[in-house]
Amino acid sequence: MPTVEMESAVDDAGKVWPAQNKWNAKNRNKLRAHRAVAAALRRHELKRGKCEVCGSFRVDAHHDRYDEPLNVRWFCRKHHQQLHADLRRASK
Numbered sequence: 001m002p003t004v005e006m007e008s009a010v011d012d013a014g015k016v017w018p019a020q021n022k023w024n025a026k027n028r029n030k031l032r033a034h035r036a037v038a039a040a041l042r043r044h045e046l047k048r049g050k051c052e053v054c055g056s057f058r059v060d061a062h063h064d065r066y067d068e069p070l071n072v073r074w075f076c077r078k079h080h081q082q083l084h085a086d087l088r089r090a091s092k
Contacts, residue, residue, distance in 0.1 A: 029066045029067070030063070030066050032066075032069065033063050033066045033069035034061075036069035036070060037061045037069065037070065037072060040070055045070075046070055046072075048061075048074060049074035050074060051074060051075050051076040051079055052073055052074060052075060052079070053075065053076070053079040054076060054078075054079060056076040058076055058077070059074040059075060059076055059080075060074070060075055060076070060077060060080045061073075061074060062074070062075050062080055062083065
């Protein structure tokens with residue numbers, strides 16, 4: 001069976017980030033979705049919205065479904081982290 005090499009997480013100073021590499025290997029579908037959003041933003045195919053909660057323009061993309069990479073909701077960092085905390089609590 002052929003092996004697929006993962007792109008290694010290395011910063012501009014050459015520091016390797018093993019935890020990031022481990023996450024990337026375990027979450028390939030999420031990584032692909034994040035990269036699709038970044039590429040669509042660069043190509044102006046996707047436009048950032050405002051935070052759904054507070055209206056801030058400093059936002060992160062949130063995927064409800066990673067198999068729909070460009071179907072995202074926009075949240076500021078505070079409300080994005082709060083959403084994920086709520087989702088973790090609900091899944092327990």
